[in-house]
Amino acid sequence: MDTKISINGAIKIVQADADTPMLWVLRDDLKMTGTKFGCGMALCGACTIHLDGAPARSCVTTLSAVGDKAVTTIEGGSGPIFEAVKKAWVDVDVVQCGYCQPGQLMAATALLANNKTPTDQQIDQAMSGNLCRCGTYQRVRLAIHAASKSIAIG
Amino acid sequence: MKKRTFLLTAIAATGALIVGWGVMPARQRLMGSSPLPLTKGDIALNGWIKLSPDGSVGLIMPRSEMGQGTHTGLAMLVAEELDCSMSQIRILPAPIDKIYGNVAGLAEGVPFRPEDQGAVARTTRWTMVKVMREMGFMMTGGSASIKDLWFPLREAAAMTKASLVNAIALNWKVAPANVKVSEGIFSAEGGKKISYGDAVTKFGAQLKPADKYELKSAAAFTVIGKPLKRLESGEKVSGKAAFGIDAVVPGMVYAAVKMAPQLRGKSTQIDASSAEKMRGVKKVLQFTGSQDATGGVAVIAEHYWLAKKALEAVKITWDVSETNSLSTAQGMNAMKAALDADTGFGFYKAGDVDAAMSSAASRIKAEYAAPNLAHAPLEPMNCTVEFKDGKATVWVATQVPDFARNAAAKVLGIEPEAVTINVAYLGGGFGRRLEIDVIAAAASIAKQMPGQAVQMIWSREEDMKHDFYRPAAVSRFEAGLDSKGEVVAWRNVSAGQNIVPQYMARNAGLPMGGPDKTSSEGAFDQAYEFPNVRVGHTAVDLSTPIGFWRGVGHSHQAFFKESFIDECAVAAKSDPYEYRMNLLKNHPRHRAVLELAATKAGWALPLAPTTDGIKKARGIALHESFGSIIVQVAEVSVTKEGSIKVHRVVCAVDCGLAVNPNLIAQQMESAVVFGLSAALYGRIDIEKGVVQQSNYHDYPILRFNETPTVETHIVPSSLPPEGIGEPGLPPIAPAVGNALFALTGKRLRNLPLTLV
Numbered sequence: 084m085d086t087k088i089s090i091n092g093a094i095k096i097v098q099a100d101a102d103t104p105m106l107w108v109l110r111d112d113l114k115m116t117g118t119k120f121g122c123g124m125a126l127c128g129a130c131t132i133h134l135d136g137a138p139a140r141s142c143v144t145t146l147s148a149v150g151d152k153a154v155t156t157i158e159g160g161s162g163p164i165f166e167a168v169k170k171a172w173v174d175v176d177v178v179q180c181g182y183c184q185p186g187q188l189m190a191a192t193a194l195l196a197n198n199k200t201p202t203d204q205q206i207d208q209a210m211s212g213n214l215c216r217c218g219t220y221q222r223v224r225l226a227i228h229a230a231s232k233s234i235a236i237g
Numbered sequence: 238m239k240k241r242t243f244l245l246t247a248i249a250a251t252g253a254l255i256v257g258w259g260v261m262p263a264r265q266r267l268m269g270s271s272p273l274p275l276t277k278g279d280i281a282l283n284g285w286i287k288l289s290p291d292g293s294v295g296l297i298m299p300r301s302e303m304g305q306g307t308h309t310g311l312a313m314l315v316a317e318e319l320d321c322s323m324s325q326i327r328i329l330p331a332p333i334d335k336i337y338g339n340v341a342g343l344a345e346g347v348p349f350r351p352e353d354q355g356a357v358a359r360t361t362r363w364t365m366v367k368v369m370r371e372m373g374f375m376m377t378g379g380s381a382s383i384k385d386l387w388f389p390l391r392e393a394a395a396m397t398k399a400s401l402v403n404a405i406a407l408n409w410k411v412a413p414a415n416v417k418v419s420e421g422i423f424s425a426e427g428g429k430k431i432s433y434g435d436a437v438t439k440f441g442a443q444l445k446p447a448d449k450y451e452l453k454s455a456a457a458f459t460v461i462g463k464p465l466k467r468l469e470s471g472e473k474v475s476g477k478a479a480f481g482i483d484a485v486v487p488g489m490v491y492a493a494v495k496m497a498p499q500l501r502g503k504s505t506q507i508d509a510s511s512a513e514k515m516r517g518v519k520k521v522l523q524f525t526g527s528q529d530a531t532g533g534v535a536v537i538a539e540h541y542w543l544a545k546k547a548l549e550a551v552k553i554t555w556d557v558s559e560t561n562s563l564s565t566a567q568g569m570n571a572m573k574a575a576l577d578a579d580t581g582f583g584f585y586k587a588g589d590v591d592a593a594m595s596s597a598a599s600r601i602k603a604e605y606a607a608p609n610l611a612h613a614p615l616e617p618m619n620c621t622v623e624f625k626d627g628k629a630t631v632w633v634a635t636q637v638p639d640f641a642r643n644a645a646a647k648v649l650g651i652e653p654e655a656v657t658i659n660v661a662y663l664g665g666g667f668g669r670r671l672e673i674d675v676i677a678a679a680a681s682i683a684k685q686m687p688g689q690a691v692q693m694i695w696s697r698e699e700d701m702k703h704d705f706y707r708p709a710a711v712s713r714f715e716a717g718l719d720s721k722g723e724v725v726a727w728r729n730v731s732a733g734q735n736i737v738p739q740y741m742a743r744n745a746g747l748p749m750g751g752p753d754k755t756s757s758e759g760a761f762d763q764a765y766e767f768p769n770v771r772v773g774h775t776a777v778d779l780s781t782p783i784g785f786w787r788g789v790g791h792s793h794q795a796f797f798k799e800s801f802i803d804e805c806a807v808a809a810k811s812d813p814y815e816y817r818m819n820l821l822k823n824h825p826r827h828r829a830v831l832e833l834a835a836t837k838a839g840w841a842l843p844l845a846p847t848t849d850g851i852k853k854a855r856g857i858a859l860h861e862s863f864g865s866i867i868v869q870v871a872e873v874s875v876t877k878e879g880s881i882k883v884h885r886v887v888c889a890v891d892c893g894l895a896v897n898p899n900l901i902a903q904q905m906e907s908a909v910v911f912g913l914s915a916a917l918y919g920r921i922d923i924e925k926g927v928v929q930q931s932n933y934h935d936y937p938i939l940r941f942n943e944t945p946t947v948e949t950h951i952v953p954s955s956l957p958p959e960g961i962g963e964p965g966l967p968p969i970a971p972a973v974g975n976a977l978f979a980l981t982g983k984r985l986r987n988l989p990l991t992l993v
């Protein structure tokens with residue numbers, strides 16, 4: 084059965100079962116491997132994508148649940164907020180192994196799109212679902228503040 | 238010491254230039270040489286640097302990047318001695334060859350204290366280095382990449398530059414000393430200029446190896462020592478960086494696996510009648526676990542989700558006999574019984590501990606314990622194997638490409654040379670990816686699907702329940718104190734499984750006898766000046782599959798030792814910082830690290846409570862591992878409900894010459910968070926051979942909102958670089974435990990730390 088989904092601004096047609104998590108539709112059916120598998124239970128956030136701009140854990144979001152919503156993945160992130168976040172990540176030198184980082188970036192971008200000047204507590208709330216085994220948390224926080232400043236300067 | 242012979246060749250076809258040297262004569266290369274990819278028709282070289290006409294500098298990279306920054310650090314060594322720009326460097330995959338073996342990391346396995354310069358210690362170390370160079374195991378581990386390649390890479394680069402300088406100088410009719418190199422450009426008076434790329438094009442074919450070359454002195458460094466940003470950051474931030482699980486091969490199919498719930502178990506019978514009929518399913522099969530690993534069932538399907546669904550429909554009968562009596566409680570009892578019966582192998586003895594103990598003014602005793610731990614890297618275990626026409630290609634995130642190759646070859650019944658290993662970025666290693674069980678399993682599965690690449694992915698649950706765990710340990714201490722409270726006698730015996738014999742047998746096919754230094758490291762090899770001391774370890778034989786976990790023996794021994802030292806300081810009514818300084822009167826290097834940490838942490842100053850008025854206290858811990866000395870001061874508070882909150886960790890580091898202070902700070906931040914997860918939450922419980930934990934909800938790791946701020950301060954040093962990936966981990970558990978004692982008066986002697 085063919086299902087149409089909107090991914091990064093383009094319509095894709097997939098044959099996956101309706102109950103297939105979007106994580107596997109992306110990685111497996113579409114070979115878009117930027118979104119990562121970490122736990123399969125929405126505990127780690129490595130699979131974070133955007134649905135109509137809001138963060139979602141693709142490992143527990145089925146193909147059928149997506150419907151007409153616009154899916155954005157790390158591969159398709161664009162716009163001034165996304166660019167500011169990526170630049171801050173590089174400037175602060177956040178990444179270590181990098182596996183959790185697509186999820187971190189997607190969560191951070193969604194946070195800043197909603198709230199350009201988050202407090203530390205708001206950052207905690209938005210980012211606590213993203214695990215990092217390498218311990219990059221304090222640099223993620225610094226990078227979010229840095230991105231926030233550069234977005235403000237515009 | 239055999240002088241390295243440098244061999245140099247030009248590749249006419251592509252114009253690229255390979256530089257390398259032969260460490261051993263060809264007859265000693267038991268694994269055989271494989272040429273670098275682009276040396277078509279030329280002398281097969283195992284080299285380190287490839288220069289191209291376009292100006293790019295290829296660094297043949299034999300170490301895996303798992304977040305520790307090895308690609309960047311090693312590139313800096315090359316950029317320094319070549320005087321090229323970092324932007325010219327390209328990281329290229331290394332073929333499997335013994336010259337890429339990890340010598341420094343493995344040679345550390347001798348059971349001698351770092352400061353032991355006696356004849357036996359020196360001879361054993363020298364022999365071990367020779368043996369490890371002969372073995373040439375390509376292994377990323379032991380916090381040894383920079384230490385191991387500090388001279389070899391710099392020499393290769395320096396000789397390359399000197400060779401080009403000679404050719405250019407000849408052409409320009411100037412003395413070689415008058416040719417300057419900077420940012421990839423050679424220049425001389427009179428406006429003469431040529432880039433690396435153009436020099437390769439012009440002079441590559443007739444280049445002669447320089448018989449004289451110099452390594453820069455530290456004073457001349459322009460790259461080494463700078464906090465340069467990580468090379469692969471952009472790739473990882475864009476989502477383009479390929480980890481093992483991201484391998485995409487045309488026609489690839491997927492395998493979902495379920496292994497026996499009991500460690501070392503296997504399936505005996507399956508009913509795949511329903512599963513086989515499900516959409517996309519290609520095959521259902523049983524596979525045997527490699528040595529110490531666990532066997533199970535695999536479903537191969539066109540898509541991973543289809544494989545996973547079909548797996549649920551397979552009826553499996555398990556053989557539970559191997560470990561059905563294995564439990565955490567049984568292990569603990571066995572270790573305590575071993576300590577009751579035996580004082581174990583004595584790793585360090587000095588003076589007369591029995592006499593000094595019996596005549597001491599007072600004595601204190603304590604027993605400490607630590608559980609098994611899982612690695613739980615964020616990228617779950619996976620491996621892709623294509624077995625076609627008697628050859629195999631493997632895509633995997635591994636720390637041991639040569640062991641991986643051997644494992645695949647063995648399973649597939651072909652020669653290792655018929656296997657190509659493609660090493661990806663690792664989504665965390667921490668020692669888990671030193672094991673070949675995952676490759677062996679994938680090869681077993683792919684063998685039944687010849688002609689097609691099969692990507693085997695383990696679920697998080699399968700990963701958590703089929704690890705090679707950090708061994709559990711129990712340790713008993715007794716200290717005899719004099720009337721001033723100073724230690725006159727120190728007796729310590731630990732008990733637990735030995736890692737090295739298990740590890741080497743299953744991964745290298747080598748039986749290893751003798752004492753396993755890693756079982757007592759962190760206990761016997763520390764610098765405290767005890768006049769009478771005995772430190773031993775008694776090996777306990779349990780069936781838990783164990784392996785190397787970040788920090789290895791140091792990961793638990795540091796908690797035991799630094800907590801007990803604190804107990805001695807408390808008994809002596811002494812400040813814990815002063816007490817340690819007093820035990821290191823003859824160790825200026827250790828004292829300098831302690832002093833730096835205490836100063837930066839404001840140890841002597843009062844500590845303000847939290848913004849909510851909750852009291853905070855500090856704990857200090859010092860530990861030496863992998864050649865580096867780290868001191869950490871942790872600021873800790875406890876909530877009304879008894880939850881432990883770590884606010885700030887100040888790290889002082891002496892890791893020899895600091896190649897990249899930014900990478901060093903990243904590793905301190907990393908090790909503190911990794912170690913704190915273990916200190917506060919980490920435990921693996923085994924019942925009837927079944928690991929109870931399964932995912933990040935019951936094996937929690939530290940979250941964003943629980944992370945302390947970590948500050949890193951580096952002691953300047955001109956000694957050669959030492960390790961940095963692991964040394965930041967051992968001190969954090971005791972620093973927090975010691976802070977908790979200062980705060981609550983409760984001495985916690987078991988991990989994970991809990992007050993409830």
